[in-house]
Amino acid sequence: MYRYDNYDKAMVDARVAEFRDQTRRRVEGHLTDDQFKPLRLKNGLYLQLHAYMLRVAIPYGTFNSTQMRKLAHIARKYDRGYGHFTTRQNIQYNWIKLEEAPDILAELAEVEMHAIQTSGESIRNISADQYAGAAADEIMDPRPWAEMIRQMTTFMPEFSYLPRKFKIAVIASEADRAALRWHDFALRLVKNDAGEVGFQVFAGGGMGRTPFIAYEIRDFLPTGQILSYLQAVLRTWNRNARRDNIHKQRMKILVHELGEEEFRRQVEEEFQHFLAMGEDFPQAEYDRIAAYFTPPPFESGLSEEVDRSDPDFAIWLDRQVVAHKAPGYAIVNISLKPIGQIPGDISADQMDLVADLAERYSFDEIRATHAQNLVLPHVRKRDLYAVWTALNEAGLGEANLDLVTDIIACPGLDYCSLANARSIPVAQKIAERFADQDRQRDLGELKIKISGCINACGHHHAGNIGILGVDRKGSESYQLLLGGSGDEVTSQAKITGPGFDEAGIVDAVERAVEQYRRIRQPGERFVDTYRRVGMEGFKEAIYG
Amino acid sequence: MKILTGNDLKNGRVVWWDGTGWSIHIEDAVDVGDQADAILAREDAARRVNGGYAIDAEPDPAGGVRPAHIKDRIRAYGPTVRPDLTLKPADPTAGNWVI
Amino acid sequence: MADSGNPLPQAAQDTGALRFRDDAVPDEPAVSLDAFLDQANSFSVRIEAGDDVRRLGPVLDRVRLVEIDFPKFRDGRGFSSARILREMGYTGEIKATGDVLVDLVWFMRRCGFDSFAPDMPLNLADVEAALNRYPHVYQEAADGAVPIWKLRHPDLANG
Numbered sequence: 001m002y003r004y005d006n007y008d009k010a011m012v013d014a015r016v017a018e019f020r021d022q023t024r025r026r027v028e029g030h031l032t033d034d035q036f037k038p039l040r041l042k043n044g045l046y047l048q049l050h051a052y053m054l055r056v057a058i059p060y061g062t063f064n065s066t067q068m069r070k071l072a073h074i075a076r077k078y079d080r081g082y083g084h085f086t087t088r089q090n091i092q093y094n095w096i097k098l099e100e101a102p103d104i105l106a107e108l109a110e111v112e113m114h115a116i117q118t119s120g121e122s123i124r125n126i127s128a129d130q131y132a133g134a135a136a137d138e139i140m141d142p143r144p145w146a147e148m149i150r151q152m153t154t155f156m157p158e159f160s161y162l163p164r165k166f167k168i169a170v171i172a173s174e175a176d177r178a179a180l181r182w183h184d185f186a187l188r189l190v191k192n193d194a195g196e197v198g199f200q201v202f203a204g205g206g207m208g209r210t211p212f213i214a215y216e217i218r219d220f221l222p223t224g225q226i227l228s229y230l231q232a233v234l235r236t237w238n239r240n241a242r243r244d245n246i247h248k249q250r251m252k253i254l255v256h257e258l259g260e261e262e263f264r265r266q267v268e269e270e271f272q273h274f275l276a277m278g279e280d281f282p283q284a285e286y287d288r289i290a291a292y293f294t295p296p297p298f299e300s301g302l303s304e305e306v307d308r309s310d311p312d313f314a315i316w317l318d319r320q321v322v323a324h325k326a327p328g329y330a331i332v333n334i335s336l337k338p339i340g341q342i343p344g345d346i347s348a349d350q351m352d353l354v355a356d357l358a359e360r361y362s363f364d365e366i367r368a369t370h371a372q373n374l375v376l377p378h379v380r381k382r383d384l385y386a387v388w389t390a391l392n393e394a395g396l397g398e399a400n401l402d403l404v405t406d407i408i409a410c411p412g413l414d415y416c417s418l419a420n421a422r423s424i425p426v427a428q429k430i431a432e433r434f435a436d437q438d439r440q441r442d443l444g445e446l447k448i449k450i451s452g453c454i455n456a457c458g459h460h461h462a463g464n465i466g467i468l469g470v471d472r473k474g475s476e477s478y479q480l481l482l483g484g485s486g487d488e489v490t491s492q493a494k495i496t497g498p499g500f501d502e503a504g505i506v507d508a509v510e511r512a513v514e515q516y517r518r519i520r521q522p523g524e525r526f527v528d529t530y531r532r533v534g535m536e537g538f539k540e541a542i543y544g
Numbered sequence: 545m546k547i548l549t550g551n552d553l554k555n556g557r558v559v560w561w562d563g564t565g566w567s568i569h570i571e572d573a574v575d576v577g578d579q580a581d582a583i584l585a586r587e588d589a590a591r592r593v594n595g596g597y598a599i600d601a602e603p604d605p606a607g608g609v610r611p612a613h614i615k616d617r618i619r620a621y622g623p624t625v626r627p628d629l630t631l632k633p634a635d636p637t638a639g640n641w642v643i
Numbered sequence: 644m645a646d647s648g649n650p651l652p653q654a655a656q657d658t659g660a661l662r663f664r665d666d667a668v669p670d671e672p673a674v675s676l677d678a679f680l681d682q683a684n685s686f687s688v689r690i691e692a693g694d695d696v697r698r699l700g701p702v703l704d705r706v707r708l709v710e711i712d713f714p715k716f717r718d719g720r721g722f723s724s725a726r727i728l729r730e731m732g733y734t735g736e737i738k739a740t741g742d743v744l745v746d747l748v749w750f751m752r753r754c755g756f757d758s759f760a761p762d763m764p765l766n767l768a769d770v771e772a773a774l775n776r777y778p779h780v781y782q783e784a785a786d787g788a789v790p791i792w793k794l795r796h797p798d799l800a801n802g
Binding site for chain 1: 551553554555556557558588591594595612613614615618619622623624625626629
């Protein structure tokens with residue numbers, strides 16, 4: 001994985017010093033809260049319901065054991081012994097003190113981590129396929145490009161105050177594990193007929209109160225022109241977006257208002273202008289970064305055999321382990337969705353354990369996923385039983401990847417000052433309802449995603465079953481949505497009808513799920529059945 | 545009744561106006577009548593509280609004060625999904641007050 | 644630790660105005676973009692956040708001062724306006740007015756602003772600290788700073 005050189009280190013250290021100074025000015029009264037807020041947000045520090053919250057970037061979801069141990073240390077020393085993995089492959093802490101935030105950033109910098117641009121109206125942390133570098137189906141590792149784009153977009157002066165946040169994702173396979181087209185700007189590495197690698201480019205996606213699926217703005221962009229193209233997109237948006245209504249300033253709204261063709265035309269014009277200026281990073285810089293992502297020294301001649309005699313292990317193996325590109329190796333998914341627990345939460349002790357396992361069994365690499373789980377990307381098949389045993393003893397042995405209990409949920413009203421309703425208790429109750437292993441496996445892939453407000457951090461628009469918490473006359477109410485997807489066949493979920501209270505939404509989910517089980521055809525996943533029969537095929541079962 | 549709340553500037557903790565200062569206990573909150581704006585302006589300027597605001601509340605039949613909106617009851621109690629991290633970790637039924 | 648540093652101009656210490664230029668200060672009040680395009684004898688123009696600065700292209704020769712207004716610091720359109728002016732070859736003064744946050748001054752300098760007259764005076768010590776905070780830049784802009792990638796590949800860079 002990428003390592004900082006002295007330049008990267010100097011930039012992050014400078015940001016720590018700057019934030020320390022900004023914090024001092026706030027505490028001493030030289031900055032009002034209105035002035036300080038955008039400054040702390042550009043460095044991932046929110047004021048939430050119970051305390052400050054710090055969001056730490058995990059660039060393209062890749063990190064190592066040293067970094068994970070530092071995250072555990074921060075959880076113990078500065079927070080309350082745990083952290084929360086988010087839907088954008090980051091981690092956040094819920095109980096931070098403003099006066100300690102600069103010290104936390106200094107500790108993070110020691111292990112080449114930061115909170116730069118993890119919130120606010122900025123170019124956010126780049127997300128990527130969590131299986132990058134390990135997946136059998138990728139054409140190349142997308143992370144060198146993600147790292148290049150990270151550097152291009154760090155402290156970009158012209159885009160210091162964008163109309164809203166800007167989210168980028170990069171993948172390199174047909175299968176989409178990163179919810180690509182729900183991003184403002186999304187790149188898929190592809191090969192053209194001549195065998196050259198380039199980007200298929202999507203623009204204008206996003207969730208929030210007005211969801212849009214990104215459209216293909218360019219079918220093939222030579223990789224070496226990405227900075228010019230990205231700047232063209234950003235400038236077109238920065239100059240033309242509305243500035244009078246924060247809810248209408250995301251790029252998706254501009255794309256919608258201008259129309260896809262006109263937006264493409266304007267970007268193309270600006271692109272030619274940027275190309276002529278010659279600011280793109282050269283191949284040599286790509287090569288320098290890519291060298292950090294050369295595959296680890298996989299052993300050859302390893303056995304493909306795995307002893308399945310322990311039935312609990314066999315269940316986990318079939319659910320959590322997926323094919324690796326190297327013979328004798330496997331990709332291990334670690335569920336952060338134990339039944340009844342808080343989706344994405346992990347204790348400091350569990351972090352340390354995952355760090356130990358990564359160091360010992362996975363070439364020191366860990367990945368965070370947008371579904372709020374973790375991955376050990378490079379595990380020898382012969383070590384799988386040892387890894388499972390250790391995970392299981394630490395409460396991380398759940399076998400529910402992509403099943404009905406593998407629920408994405410935002411922090412909701414238990415933590416978040418924007419939320420209208422709690423998300424976590426709904427996720428817990430649904431998971432408990434469907435806890436039976438046989439029932440889960442019989443239902444197959446079924447992605448439930450829960451947001452506690454229309455900002456949609458819980459990706460409810462992309463849920464096969466989506467749940468949106470709303471405030472109904474001062475009490476919590478939940479809308480049910482069906483048919484969304486964040487994979488390569490992206491679709492937006494639709495609202496079923498009137499909302500439910502907390503107990504009612506769990507029952508309504510079960511009625512929808514049971515309807516699927518009744519009417520599904522062989523081989524159909526929940527979303528396939530929905531696409532075949534539509535809302536009408538579910539509505540009566542849900543509402544009676 | 546009207547009560548005042550906000551977060552401590554330095555440590556972010558939820559606080560309630562108790563008539564002379566800021567308490568972390570909702571039970572200490574006092575009715576400020578029509579003095580909300582004046583108190584908040586003074587306290588914000590003194591940087592004793594961050595993002596202070598006035599909310600509706602009512603005396604709690606069980607004693608203390610009950611904010612009208614669930615958001616402020618969760619702020620007063622803590623995350624309902626982590627009772628161990630709330631102000632009343634020893635009372636397993638304390639979370640019922642939120643709903 | 645920027646080696647050459649970014650010292651504040653002496654005038655700043657004396658007058659509170661912040662101007663990073665040695666030439667004479669234009670004394671004509673700036674007029675709106677429409678008025679400027681109409682009046683061949685004006686040489687100072689005021690760009691509002693929504694104005695298209697590229698309209699100045701045909702008359703760039705007579706521009707001596709461009710004031711770019713920030714109606715609120717959250718409105719970042721002025722950053723693009725300044726950089727586009729420099730891309731067009733404009734070398735005269737670009738002054739930031741309105742709601743200018745000291746924490747954004749470094750980015751403004753990078754986009755080509757070389758003078759500042761905000762509604763609220765800036766704390767000059769904070770400005771100096773902000774301008775000297777970052778030792779390097781990751782990408783090119785309008786200030787000629789050499790990006791990190793060129794420092795990493797001195798064989799490729801020609802200056």
